[in-house]
Amino acid sequence: MSIKVLAVEDEEAISHLLNYNLTAEGFAVSIIDDGYEALMAAEDFQPDIILLDWMLPNVSGIEICRQLRAHTETRDIPIIMLTARAEEEDRLCGFDKGADDYVTKPFSMKELVARIHAVLRRVNSAAMENLVEFGDIGLDRDTMRVKRAGEAVTLGPTEFRLLEVLVKWPGRVYSREQLLDQVWGQGIYVEARTVDVHIGRLRKALNKGGLADPIRTVRASGYALDETYGG
Ligand code: CA
Numbered sequence: 395m396s397i398k399v400l401a402v403e404d405e406e407a408i409s410h411l412l413n414y415n416l417t418a419e420g421f422a423v424s425i426i427d428d429g430y431e432a433l434m435a436a437e438d439f440q441p442d443i444i445l446l447d448w449m450l451p452n453v454s455g456i457e458i459c460r461q462l463r464a465h466t467e468t469r470d471i472p473i474i475m476l477t478a479r480a481e482e483e484d485r486l487c488g489f490d491k492g493a494d495d496y497v498t499k500p501f502s503m504k505e506l507v508a509r510i511h512a513v514l515r516r517v518n519s520a521a522m523e524n525l526v527e528f529g530d531i532g533l534d535r536d537t538m539r540v541k542r543a544g545e546a547v548t549l550g551p552t553e554f555r556l557l558e559v560l561v562k563w564p565g566r567v568y569s570r571e572q573l574l575d576q577v578w579g580q581g582i583y584v585e586a587r588t589v590d591v592h593i594g595r596l597r598k599a600l601n602k603g604g605l606a607d608p609i610r611t612v613r614a615s616g617y618a619l620d621e622t623y624g625g
Contacts, residue, residue, distance in 0.1 A: 396422040397514065400441035402432045402458065403476065404450050408499075412445065415503040421510075429453035433461050436468045443510055446493070448477035463492040466575050472517045474509055476501070528561050529608060529623050531600070542600055552577060553596040560609070565621030567612045593617055 399416055403409045404427045416423045424439045426432065429450040436444060444462065448455040455475055462468040472494040494513050497506055526533045530543040538554050540547040549557065555577045560568065568576075570586040577592075578584050593609065601607050608623040 396420055397443070397510075398422045398424070398439060398441040399443055399445060399510065400432075400436055400439050401425045401445040401447075402429060402435075402450065402455070403427065403445070403447040404429075405447070408447075408476075411503065412506075416507070419507055429455070429458050432458045433465065433468065436462060436471060437465070441471060443514060444471055444473045445506075445510075446473050446475050448475055459492050466572060470517075472513045474506075474513060526558075526561050528564060528619065531557075531561070531608065533557060533561060540600075542605065547599050547602070549596065549599050552592050553599060556592055556596050557600075560617065560619040564619045564623075567610075567615050567618040569616040573616065589617075 397420075399421045401409060401412045401416075401423065403412060403425060406427075409425045409427065413423050413425055424435065424441065426435050429452050432444075432446070446455045446458060450458070455477070459473055459475070462471065462473065473492065474495045474497055475493045476497050476499060478499045494517065495509055497509055524535045526535070532541045533554075534540070535558070538551070540549055540554065540557065556573065559573065559576045570589040573589050574582075574584055574586065577589075593611075597607060597609055600609075606623070608620050610618045610620045612618060
């Protein structure tokens, strides 16, 4: 199956080059020139990676990046920013909004293709990581076993999945709706307070024996793993 690349680029000369060269490399390429369509295109096309022009006429690449990261369906898609600006400040700003890498125009296609492969390798190896550690909590995706401070923690499948989602991004606040989508699946009707019940069970199991609570309740928002806890 081909790797799917979505490029958001308004300069025709560049989008032609991207289309021609990336197709020749064996990628399945989709190109749009309007930033407003980026989110919908990403949801429809489900690309493996997005190339995002920084300077777009209606909405900036940075803003699109922020939107992509804010939606469950597009949040994990890696993004390479394409930009004519090379200032260090912009670079940092791009990473802050969630870009995975950065290519400065003019770039060679060879360089871009190498960057695409490098980003995909990095992202995939992180996703394949079977042992996840956070502070004194260890989570093994292969065996679905969890340990805390060296002791086995008994969790039901829903509690395991909740912890797996929270540990992916310590500090990030997940709303109940986001947790429902990621743990129970989209389109499945479960009441929001069910999340509270399972968080309660997860806490009880994790904090057995009076250990500090690594889960933060954010009033009116949801839950997060306390990023200070992991050290
Ligand atoms: Ca542009």
